[in-house]
Amino acid sequence: GESVGLxxxxxxxxxxxxxxxxxxxxxSASDYFIWxxxxxxxxxxxxxxxxxxxxxxxxxxxxxxLNKTVKHLSLQIAATQPGDSAVYFCAGVRGADGLTFGxxxxxxxxx
Amino acid sequence: xxxxxxxxxxLFRKEGQNVTLSCEQNLNHDAMYxxxxxxxxxxxxxYYSQIVNDFQKGDIxxxxxxSREKKESFPLTVTSAQKNPTAFYLCASxxxxxxxxxxxxGSRLTVL
Numbered sequence: 001g002e003s004v005g006l007x008x009x010x011x012x013x014x015x016x017x018x019x020x021x022x023x024x025x026x027x028s029a030s031d032y033f034i035w036x037x038x039x040x041x042x043x044x045x046x047x048x049x050x051x052x053x054x055x056x057x058x059x060x061x062x063x064x065x066l067n068k069t070v071k072h073l074s075l076q077i078a079a080t081q082p083g084d085s086a087v088y089f090c091a092g093v094r095g096a097d098g099l100t101f102g103x104x105x106x107x108x109x110x111x
Numbered sequence: 112x113x114x115x116x117x118x119x120x121x122l123f124r125k126e127g128q129n130v131t132l133s134c135e136q137n138l139n140h141d142a143m144y145x146x147x148x149x150x151x152x153x154x155x156x157x158y159y160s161q162i163v164n165d166f167q168k169g170d171i172x173x174x175x176x177x178s179r180e181k182k183e184s185f186p187l188t189v190t191s192a193q194k195n196p197t198a199f200y201l202c203a204s205x206x207x208x209x210x211x212x213x214x215x216x217g218s219r220l221t222v223l
Contacts, residue, residue, distance in 0.1 A: 009151065034212075041216075041219075042216055042217065043201050043214030043217050044154070044214050046211055046213075049210070093210035098142075098144050098156050098159050098203075098205070098212070099212060101153035101154040102153050103151065103152055103153040104152075104153055
């Protein structure tokens with residue numbers, strides 16, 4: 001079955017630096033991946049998605065990279081701000097059955 | 112504004128009691144989901160429903176029950192059979208079959 005996981009439970013970066021959060025998956029059948037951001041005590045919010053026929057997708061200050069060869073995706077956040085502090089989850093789509101989530105990486109922004 | 116509303120936000124329960132968590136959405140989404148989140152863990156799927164009057168077990172359905180009598184509502188009952196019910200519960204709905212989930216703000220259940 002699908003297994004999605006993140007490499008590091010905590011990532012600490014200086015404000016203004018770029019952040020890179022990594023995620024590995026095991027099920028090659030997933031054709032769609034999503035990154036979510038969860039602030040403390042709240043539900044996850046959609047950040048950006050990528051389909052398996054793409055290698056890269058850019059949003060506002062965020063970029064997702066997909067490497068299907070090694071089953072790895074990453075979320076890059078440019079010029080990290082205090083408001084970026086949260087837990088970030090990658091998720092593989094199971095179609096209408098929902099998503100399989102990784103354990104999350106807690107991004108800590110240092111002033 | 113459209114969205115998903117979960118209630119209550121915080122709930123305390125004694126061991127042996129059943130408790131029902133409410134989830135309402137006005138997004139006109141067909142599919143709804145319940146996830147459980149434990150500290151330092153990802154989200155695990157409890158139950159989901161793709162259409163009214165139908166629902167499917169997720170990965171950790173034991174000790175939980177749901178109903179889907181209306182499109183807008185998908186309540187979750189945490190029964191006394193759930194051995195470790197203390198957790199953060201998240202309800203979500205999906206826009207079509209896009210895979211994108213819209214989450215509520217969550218309900219934190221604590222068993223005393």
